[in-house]
Amino acid sequence: MKVVLVTRQGCHLCDEALSLLRDLGLQTEIADVDADAELHRLYDFRVPVVLIDGAVIAEGRISIGSLQEALKRSGRGPLHP
Numbered sequence: 313m314k315v316v317l318v319t320r321q322g323c324h325l326c327d328e329a330l331s332l333l334r335d336l337g338l339q340t341e342i343a344d345v346d347a348d349a350e351l352h353r354l355y356d357f358r359v360p361v362v363l364i365d366g367a368v369i370a371e372g373r374i375s376i377g378s379l380q381e382a383l384k385r386s387g388r389g390p391l392h393p
Contacts, residue, residue: 316341318351318361329360329374336379 315338319326333340345351345359355361355371362370362379369382 314341314363314365315339316343316363318343318345318355318359318363320345320359323359325373326360329362329370329379332374332376332379333362335376336383 315333317326317330317333317340319330319342321344330340330342343351345355345361358371360371360374361368362374362382364383364386367386369386370379
């Protein structure tokens with residue numbers, strides 16, 4: 313399972329999302345939305361965005377509960393911190 317967090321520098325919601333992903337024990341790749349034209353086109357105003365195997369499972373203000381639910385719906389959970 314490949315987990316990618318689309319983020320940008322200075323984004324406190326992105327920092328919170330990364331912390332939640334780490335709390336769930338997920339190895340997470342960071343992708344800077346401002347460093348990639350395609351990511352910028354797709355996700356500019358949506359960050360943070362969590363992708364699992366290329367599919368968006370969460371975006372914006374992300375809580376541990378919403379992340380766990382999204383992972384369950386995607387067939388990747390349940391996960392417990």
